[in-house]
Amino acid sequence: MLQGDELENLRIPVGGDQLTRERLQGAASLRSGAHTATERLEQLQPVIVELFHTLQDFLEKLCKRFLDLKNSREVGTLAWYKVLIHRDNVNGKVKSRFAAHEDFVSTVGKALFRECALDHFGMSDNTSELTCHNPPDNASKHLHAKKKEEAFHTTMDGVLDKVASQILGLMHHKDVLLKVQGQRNTVMRYKKGQS
Structure with a gap:
């Protein structure tokens, strides 16, 4: 059971779309002059925007x-x-x-x-x-965090290149051009202007 002083620090996350966030922000603005944190809706934090x-x-x-x-x-x-x-x-x-x-x-x-x-x-x-x-044999045991991260990215780049080449083959089949620029930046352009 929560004690009275614990209720003061209680935070309740609120999730919703952008309109819900705007409405909650508007309601909190209207009540900003209230005497208590509860009346000012300060406990309704954080507001998580769900896309x-x-x-x-x-x-x-x-x-x-x-x-x-x-x-x-x-x-x-x-x-x-x-x-x-x-x-x-x-x-x-x-x-x-x-x-x-x-x-x-x-x-x-x-x-x-x-x-x-x-x-x-x-x-x-x-x-x-x-x-x-x-991946390198010593990647999981002996490497420092930075080296582990580099090994992970090198390995995943290979996997993502494989996935991108598969998608490129599929999209070429569907009359779509896939242009890959850089390691992790993918841009799609449609030949027929379809979205």
Whole structure:
């Protein structure tokens, strides 16, 4: 049970979209002249902005561009994965079924990334030994934090190069040009001006 003095220091995180943050900030401004911290809404901190609408827009654009439900027999397409993993609730209409589309894209994306990583390291599954692109033997035990970080980034750059080359092959197939500039800066340009 909380004591009276512990309530003074209690902070309650609040999450919401940008409009929720603005409304809470406006309410706190209106009550800024109140006598107590509770009346001034000072305990409602931190306010965490959740980019729900940005994610929804991204999923909508992604589904519009890459989820062609007529091509469910074409291996490797999002429609093919939809049928393969029995996602009947994914129909391309993100606004009406946001959670289903978010889970579907996340599941497929993680699975594809995992397969690219396993292929990069020459592994057949999570439990098999690495057969290529091994990190340095002493990376986990004897290296300082800075050297471990460099080894990690070198290894991950190889994985990300593999993923980017796979995406480039897929996107070239879809009449899309992917231009990679620098190690971690990716810029996409569409030949047909589609978004």
